[in-house]
Amino acid sequence: MPDRFTRPPFNSYDGKTDPMEHVSHYIQMMSLHTHNNVLMCKVFLSSLGPITLRWFNGLRKDSIHSFAELIQEFGARFVTCRRVPQPMDVLLSMKMRVGETLRSYASRFWELYNEIGGGNEKIAASTFRMGLLKDSRLRESLTKKPP
Template sequence: MEDLEKHLQHFVAVAVLHEWNEVTKCRAFPLSLVGQAQQWFTELPSGCVRSFEQLKKGFLEAFDALISKKKSAMYLMSLQQRPNESLKRYIERFRVATQEVRDLPIRLVASALLNGTAYAPLRRSLAFFEPDSMAELFA
C-alpha cells in the first residue's frame, strides 16, 4: 500500500499552496484517496467530519498500523552483524535500516556501521575514513 503519511503530507502541501479553506480541504481530500483509504472514508457516518484537522486525525488513527514508523538514529547502534551473516547481507540490512531513521548524521551512520560489523578489514577502514555522504560510505 502507498505510504499514507506521505500522501497526507502531499495533500496538505497542495492545500496550502492553493490556499484552500476548511470546506475545500474536507471535500477534496476523499477525492485523493484510493483502495482501503477511500473505503474508510465512504464508511464514515454522514456529517461526522467537522474540520480538516479532525478528518486528518481520524485518517492517521485508522491507518496507524500501515504508516511507516521512523526510528531514532540510536537504533542503528543496535544493529550487529549476525554470526554467519555475510558482510554483503549485513551491509544490505544496515542500508535498509538507515532509510527508517530521520535526520541521520553521516558520522553517526559510519560509527554505527563500525560498531556493528565483525569484519576486521571494514572496521579498520571505517576507523580511518570519514565519508561525506551515504553514497560515499556505502561505496
C-alpha cells in the first residue's frame, strides 16, 4: 500500500444490487488512485461482502491480470443483479391515486422518470399532468398554461 493511503469508506457489496453501480461508486471513491492497477485490485476486495468475497476466493489463481479484468469478471458473475431500465411507456401508465398527496405523486413520478434515465422533458411534463386527478386544480392550471 502507498504511504499515507487511507481506505475510503465503501458499502460492502452483498450480491443483491446492481454490480455496475457498486463498481462506479468504488471507482469514484478511489478516483485519486485509478492509475494504480494493483492498488485498485487489492482495495476492491475490501468492498466485497461475504457472498462476493466467496466468489472472489473461488477464482482460479493468476486468472486476473488487471483491474479491468476483475471488474469484467465481477460484472459477468453478478449480471443477474443488474437493474434493468424501465421503458418510457411505464411513465404513461402512472396515475395519481385517490387520496394521494401531490407531494407523494410527484415523488413517485420523478423517481421513476430518473430511473428511466430521463428523456424528453415535454413528454414527461405532459405525462405528469395527465396523471393528476381529473378534478385537480394543478391539472387545470397546467392545461391552460403549459410549463
